[in-house]
Amino acid sequence: MKAFKILFVILFLVGCKSTKNISSTSEPNKKLSSKQIIKEHFKQEAKFKTLQSRVKVEYIQGNKSQAHTISLRIEKDKTIWISSFLNVIRVKITPEKVGYYNKLDNTYFEGDFSLISDLLGIEINFNKAQNLLLGEALFDLNNEMYDADIHESSYLLQPKTQSALLEIFFLLSPKHFKMDSQQLSQPLKRRMLQIDYENYQKVEKQILPQHIKIIALENEEETIINMVFKSIHLNRDLRFPFRIPSGFEEIVIR
Numbered sequence: 001m002k003a004f005k006i007l008f009v010i011l012f013l014v015g016c017k018s019t020k021n022i023s024s025t026s027e028p029n030k031k032l033s034s035k036q037i038i039k040e041h042f043k044q045e046a047k048f049k050t051l052q053s054r055v056k057v058e059y060i061q062g063n064k065s066q067a068h069t070i071s072l073r074i075e076k077d078k079t080i081w082i083s084s085f086l087n088v089i090r091v092k093i094t095p096e097k098v099g100y101y102n103k104l105d106n107t108y109f110e111g112d113f114s115l116i117s118d119l120l121g122i123e124i125n126f127n128k129a130q131n132l133l134l135g136e137a138l139f140d141l142n143n144e145m146y147d148a149d150i151h152e153s154s155y156l157l158q159p160k161t162q163s164a165l166l167e168i169f170f171l172l173s174p175k176h177f178k179m180d181s182q183q184l185s186q187p188l189k190r191r192m193l194q195i196d197y198e199n200y201q202k203v204e205k206q207i208l209p210q211h212i213k214i215i216a217l218e219n220e221e222e223t224i225i226n227m228v229f230k231s232i233h234l235n236r237d238l239r240f241p242f243r244i245p246s247g248f249e250e251i252v253i254r
Contacts, residue, residue, distance in 0.1 A: 026175040028155055034148035037155050038141045040177040046134045046206050048234045050075050058226040072133075072229075073238050080129060081240040092242040095126040100251075101244050108244045109251040135178040135197050135209045137170055146170075154180045164188070176200065176207050192217040203232045 051074040058067045073081040080093040092099045101108035113125050128138045141157070149156045154171035162168070165188065171181040182195040198211035214225040 026173075028150045028153065028174040030150060032148065032155070034146040034157055037148055037157060037172060037177065038146065041137065041141065041172060044177050044207060045136060046076075046208060048076055048204075048206060050236055050238045051208075051232065051234055052236055052238055053232045054230045056226075056228040056230065058228075060224040060226075061222070073240060074130065074133070075238065075240065077127075077130070079240050080126070080133070081242070090242060092240060093126060093129060099242055099244070101248055103245070106245075106248045107251050108248045110244070132182075132195060133209070133212075135200065135207070135212075137179065138182055138184075138195075139168065141170075173200075178207055178209075190217075190219050201229070201232070204234050206234065208232060 051072075053072045054069055055072050056067065056069050058065065068084060070085075071083045073079075075081075078094065080091075082089075082091040084090070088103045090101055097110060097112055099108075099110045113123075131138055145160045146157045147160050149158075151171060153174070155174060155177075157170040157172065159168055165186065167183075167185040167187065169181075169183040169185075170179065171183075172178065173180050178200060179195070179197050181197065184193045185191070192215075194215040194217075196213040196215070197209050198213055199209070200207050201210040202208075208229070209227075210229055212227040212229075214223075214227070216223045216225075
């Protein structure tokens with residue numbers, strides 16, 4: 001069960017020759033309004049049919065750490081598919097459901113996002129998971145009115161009226177208007193989720209994350225997850241195989 005929770009924290013909270021590193025060095029323009037910043041962010045939305053990448057995932061909690069390399073495939077707006085070494089663990093996420101199985105303990109899970117949302121304490125859906133991986137806002141920026149400011153070298157967007165249950169902060173790069181950081185805080189529950197985009201890379205004219213750092217804090221327990229994207233390829237013909245082996249035991253989350 002602990003491994004199952006860790007897996008979904010990794011998912012929701014992450015070069016080839018055509019890849020170039022991108023650093024955010026431009027200075028913010030103090031005259032830009034929140035509407036202008038949001039408009040520029042939407043202009044940078046990733047446009048591709050499929051994405052394939054190897055992702056090195058490092059998990060750190062206290063003095064313990066683990067590192068694994070996974071295979072990630074995305075069919076834009078339709079499927080997120082993850083497979084570990086030798087296909088021991090496989091995950092398939094669609095807008096309708098989440099599927100997962102683990103050959104190490106012969107278990108599987110199939111269900112909607114409500115269970116995962118309850119687990120994390122934050123509403124999760126397919127779009128949020130996809131946007132996290134692509135450096136785009138978890139929440140639709142058209143659904144709120146935002147105040148704009150400058151924090152250090154980033155544009156800062158926050159709702160004009162912050163909820164007491166969930167505080168939201170978006171920091172955007174002045175160079176390419178993708179996310180520098182996304183921060184969600186639940187003060188009453190002493191929970192915080194921070195998603196930092198340490199580096200970006202340019203792949204076939206698309207600006208995509210290269211290194212995502214996720215910090216999840218609950219009470220005094222901190223979990224850090226680093227995701228480094230390597231060998232990204234776009235618009236290849238990909239398959240997304242997923243079939244739960246017979247005899248596996250279903251995981252039930254209560």
